[in-house]
Structures are given as structure tokens and as C-alpha cells.
Amino acid sequence: MRFGIVRFPGSCDEVDALLACRRFGDARLLWHKDRDLAEIDAVVVPGGFSYGDYLRAGAIARFSPVMETVLEFARAGGPVLGICNGFQVLCEAGMLPGALLPNRSLRFVSRQVDVVVENPDTPFTRACEKGDRLSLPVKHTTGRYYAPGIRAEQVVLRYAPGQNPNGAQDDIAGVCNRDGNVVGVMPHPEHAVDPMTGSSDGGRLFESLATAVARGRAGVGILPVG
Amino acid sequence: MTRVRVLIRPKEGILDPQGQAVEGALPALGFEGVRNVHVGRLIELDVEDASQVPEMCERLLANPLIEDYEVQEAAA
Numbered sequence: 676m677r678f679g680i681v682r683f684p685g686s687c688d689e690v691d692a693l694l695a696c697r698r699f700g701d702a703r704l705l706w707h708k709d710r711d712l713a714e715i716d717a718v719v720v721p722g723g724f725s726y727g728d729y730l731r732a733g734a735i736a737r738f739s740p741v742m743e744t745v746l747e748f749a750r751a752g753g754p755v756l757g758i759c760n761g762f763q764v765l766c767e768a769g770m771l772p773g774a775l776l777p778n779r780s781l782r783f784v785s786r787q788v789d790v791v792v793e794n795p796d797t798p799f800t801r802a803c804e805k806g807d808r809l810s811l812p813v814k815h816t817t818g819r820y821y822a823p824g825i826r827a828e829q830v831v832l833r834y835a836p837g838q839n840p841n842g843a844q845d846d847i848a849g850v851c852n853r854d855g856n857v858v859g860v861m862p863h864p865e866h867a868v869d870p871m872t873g874s875s876d877g878g879r880l881f882e883s884l885a886t887a888v889a890r891g892r893a894g895v896g897i898l899p900v901g
Numbered sequence: 902m903t904r905v906r907v908l909i910r911p912k913e914g915i916l917d918p919q920g921q922a923v924e925g926a927l928p929a930l931g932f933e934g935v936r937n938v939h940v941g942r943l944i945e946l947d948v949e950d951a952s953q954v955p956e957m958c959e960r961l962l963a964n965p966l967i968e969d970y971e972v973q974e975a976a977a
Contacts (some may be wrong), residue, residue: 731964767964774967781918821915844917878918 676700676888678881680716681761682738683707683725688758688865692721695865696727698878699885709737717754717798718745718886720761722814722863732775732817733763740769752886754798755857759815762849762859771852771859773822774827778815779842785814787873789835790848790862795853797831799858802883809876811862813840818861820847831858902947904975909963910941927972941968 678696682689682704689704696702699713707725712718725736736742742764749755749770751872757765766770778784789810792803803809809832817843825847832849840848841861849860864877911917919940927935944962948954952974963970 716904730961732962734961774964776967777918779916779918779924819916840919 676716676860677703677714677883678717678884679705679712679721679768680719680721681705681707681741682721683723683739685725685727686721686760688760688863690861692719692758692865695868695877698868699763699881700888703740707736707741708742709741712744712748712753713757715748715753717746717756719865720745720755720757720764721865722759722761725760725764726759728817729769731763732760732767736760737762737768746770749852749857750772752854752856752895754887756799756863756880756884757857757859757861759818759861762861763817763860765857770857771850773820775800775817775848775861776821777817778819778840781817783814784818784840785812785849786840787860788838788840788848790832790838792831792836793829794828794851794855797855797858798884798887799880800883801832801887802879807866808835809867809879810869811877812865812872813862815841815861819843819859820850822847822850824852826853829853832860832862882895902949903924905946905948905951905955906973906975907944907946907958907962908941908960908971908973909944909968910970912967912969917966928953 680692703720747832763775766786795803819853831851834846834848851858867874867877924938925959958970
């Protein structure tokens with residue numbers, strides 16, 4: 676089981692993502708100019724400020740060479756997780772429905788929130804049960820999710836009642852594509868893998884994937900894209 | 902080259918907290934009677950073929966899900 680973590684100019688959470696993944700499998704960084712996903716079983720598009728967030732968050736990063744390859748990987752069924760800025764990139768790339776707007780408060784929010792697992796049938800939530808509560812940090816300015824007409828089964832995580840930090844539609848904190856192999860989340864599971872920092876709940880997302888791949892049921896995408 | 906201006910604004914019906922903040926601040930300065938403030942972006946560009954600009958808007962300059970755009974060609 677090997678995770679690949681994308682590093683764009685302006686990424687800042689890729690090392691935490693790398694260390695989080697290494698608790699559950701092998702992991703290596705993928706530079707934004709890389710096109711080689713050989714022997715990668717799952718891709719993480721991490722948080723930060725890719726390409727300075729110029730124009731709109733995620734708008735430029737989606738055109739990077741690595742994202743073309745990640746798109747092919749996802750089309751072949753490979754599991755892809757976008758976190759925060761990575762979620763924004765996947766939306767801009769059309770790999771996930773919807774868009775992320777500036778927080779209703781217009782402020783940067785940085786706090787621990789509870790999220791509720793709505794869909795445990797994605798490669799990243801299989802270690803969870805529907806209704807499980809996870810304690811994860813959020814830290815963003817552009818996290819107000821908006822997706823008119825999104826299907827209920829595409830909602831993967833919801834902020835617990837009263838904890839919506841950004842005005843997101845229907846308290847949505849994480850979604851998946853129609854096939855379920857591409858997931859985007861606004862909270863940061865990679866910052867919540869060690870009890871020392873207050874919560875290790877985020878590890879369950881990475882554990883889900885590692886377990887699924889080990890059992891050979893991550894979906895059709897566990898084969899590397901040539 | 903043609904000078905083109907692209908005006909981008911939040912789509913109608915989408916909450917625009919920036920516009921609301923500006924609308925709320927103006928009365929504090931004594932400017933009453935202001936409604937429907939929206940904050941957007943202006944992109945100026947010189948292009949050889951202005952007919953390509955709408956596609957540029959659809960694919961990069963704007964996000965059509967959340968933003969409307971308007972292309973204005975500057976008078977020669």
C-alpha cells in the first residue's frame with residue numbers, strides 16, 4: 676500500500692499528510708511536475724495555498740502536470756483524497772461537484788470541530804460507521820461549500836449540529852464523486868492522527884484506505900496507472 | 902490587439918458576505934440609500950482574438966457555477 680502526496684508550490688500540509696499516511700502504509704511526495712504515479716495506490720491532494728491561490732483557490736493548480744495524471748488515475752477508479760485546498764483543487768478540476776466560497780464570516784477560521792460520517796462506503800471512510808463523530812481541525816478562509824442539486828449519497832461528512840464553521844450548504848464538510856473513489860474534505864484528518872494533538876480520529880480515513888487496499892477491495896483503481 | 906475587460910461578480914442568489922459588509926459600512930459614513938452591493942473582480946487583457954474570451958471565462962477566469970461574467974471590449 677503506497678500513498679502519493681502531491682506537493683504544489685504553496686502547499687503547506689503535505690508533510691503532515693505524508694507522516695499521517697506513513698502510519699498506515701508507505702508514502703512518498705509527488706512534485707507538481709511529476710507525471711509518474713507508478714506503484715501509487717492512492718493519491719492525497721493536501722492543504723495549503725497552491726500557486727498562491729491566485730484568481731480563485733485551486734484554480735491554477737488544476738492545470739499542473741501532476742493533476743492531469745491524477746485525473747487519469749481517478750478516471751481509472753483510483754482513490755483520491757483532497758483536503759482543504761486539495762478539495763478546492765478537485766472541485767475546480769471538475770473531479771468533485773460544487774465549489775468553495777469565502778467563509779460567511781469573511782474570517783479565517785481555525786478550530787477543532789466534530790463531523791459526522793454520512794457515507795461510510797467510500798475508500799476513505801470504510802473504517803467508520805454511519806453516524807460516527809470525528810473530532811478534526813479546520814483552518815481555512817474559503818470553505819463555504821456550495822453545490823446545488825448534490826445527491827444525498829455524495830455527502831460523506833457533515834459538520835455536527837451547530838458546528839458549521841463557514842456557512843457551508845447543509846453543513847456539508849466532505850463529499851465524493853458519483854463513483855465514490857474521489858473524496859474531498861474541508862477539515863484536516865492529517866492533523867489529527869496523534870492523541871498528543873488532541874485527537875487521532877483523522878487516522879481512520881487513512882486507515883480505511885490502507886485496509887481496503889490490503890484486502891484488495893479499494894475499487895477498480897488499485898492498479899497503478901501506466 | 903483588442904483591449905478587453907472581464908467583469909466577474911457572484912452569481913445572483915449566492916450569499917455575498919463581502920457585498921453585505923460593504924453595504925453595512927456605507928451608512929456608517931453617512932451614505933444612506935444604498936442597496937444590493939456586490940463585490941467582484943476586474944480582469945483586463947489584450948487579446949488578438951476577442952472571440953476567445955468567453956471560453957477563457959468559462960474555463961479559467963470565472964467559475965460559472967458561482968460567478969457571472971461580462972466581457973466588455975474597449976473602444977478602439
